[in-house]
Amino acid sequence: MTALPPLADLLASAHVVALPLATRFRGIEVREAMLLEGPEGWTEFSPFVEYDDAESAHWLAGAIDFGWMPAPRALRADIPVNATVPAVPAERVAEVLSRFDGCRTAKVKVAEAGQRLGDDVARVRAVREAVGPEGRIRVDANAGWNVDEAEHAVHALAEFDLEYVEQPCASVDELAELRRRIRYMGIPIAADESVRKAQDPIAVARAGAADILVVKAQPLGGIRRALAVIEQAGLPAVVSSALDTSVGLSMGAALAAALPALDFDCGLGTASLLTADVAAVPLRPRGGVIPAARVAADPALLVRHAASPERAAWWRARLSRCHAVLAQTSQPHEA
Structure with missing residues (x-):
């Protein structure tokens, strides 16, 4: 288990992107996601927009697990x-x-x-x-x-x-x-x-x-x-x-x-x-x-596909609320 990173650290590295789909899927034509950079590399927080904070907090725990903890030993490439x-x-x-x-x-x-x-x-x-x-x-x-x-x-x-x-x-x-x-x-x-x-x-x-x-x-x-x-x-x-x-x-x-x-x-x-x-x-x-390898976000692509300021603000507020949920449980991960 790792300690919950400070919210300020998460927000400092956060980038929100809006990526078009080739065909409509799950009722959407654009996929929004938030990318975060932790000590182990880039990670992703991307619960679908209709999910509430309690459910979305699990996704944030997953993002933190991948960005702040070493990946388990790979058995295949x-x-x-x-x-x-x-x-x-x-x-x-x-x-x-x-x-x-x-x-x-x-x-x-x-x-x-x-x-x-x-x-x-x-x-x-x-x-x-x-x-x-x-x-x-x-x-x-x-x-x-x-x-x-x-x-x-x-x-x-x-x-x-x-x-x-x-x-x-x-x-x-x-x-x-x-x-x-x-x-x-x-x-x-x-x-x-x-x-x-x-x-x-x-x-x-x-x-x-x-x-x-x-x-x-x-x-x-x-x-x-x-x-x-x-x-x-x-x-x-x-x-x-x-x-x-x-x-x-x-x-x-x-x-x-x-x-x-x-x-x-x-x-x-x-x-x-x-x-x-x-x-x-x-x-x-x-x-x-x-x-089976970590993928790094490309800074130029993060800029090129950046979500609108309004949508970025929505995601940053969502991240803050989900961080508060994890802080209340004090158990963002299970080892």
Whole structure:
């Protein structure tokens, strides 16, 4: 555990950027993030803007963990990553996949608000056609279905040979019921929101409601906390990101590099969804992998992609509030 750095130190190095996306994703077209420089190097604080201070404080703990603590020992130098396909029309799938060099796995967003199951089927079919029979496809519903809808959707998508279904329903009880219903199909269920947004991230494993954990370093409070969650859950893990800059992705890569076993391609290729970044050499997939190395923010790019003064002030105020939350708990990290 490390002491909480003074707020003044965090604010002194803080830069807020606004990075355009190649296609709309999670309802946004521009990704905002705050970059901080600690003794160990650059780190990122980037909870989505709708998250409250209590939840966002975990992200700040994760940023501090990476910037102020040495990364755990790396067990591998390269991290295999998946392509990420937003809820685009089927005819745009090939265009999106072309941004992910050499990726053998595609994660496809489904259950988008305002769309129908038929749109999901068409999108996943287009991905299967693009990646061929040897490619791997996983779908992510972001808790968008109830149990009956999820069961129906899994049946409709099963013909495309799914690697797993990520967070099909919102609650642990719903995931457990769905897992019971579709167990005969042999399609695993992965839990994301039920881990990173839960008061008890182990509850989903304890309830037998998932086969796989999707783990993100920043929202879980840092690499060490994420490693502890994985160990306690006793389930295989997929390391993923939250549309981070290349600095934030390098935090995820450090987590993936430290795992004793890495059985799945990681969701750490999402810099390919951005049309701008903070690193001179963005952490985009090359041959389906990214390096497990720290990434430094480029001063010129921090200036070029700086958010408006109003948005920078909003983020600085948010940082101050989240710092106060961590100061009250006096426990920003778990070793």
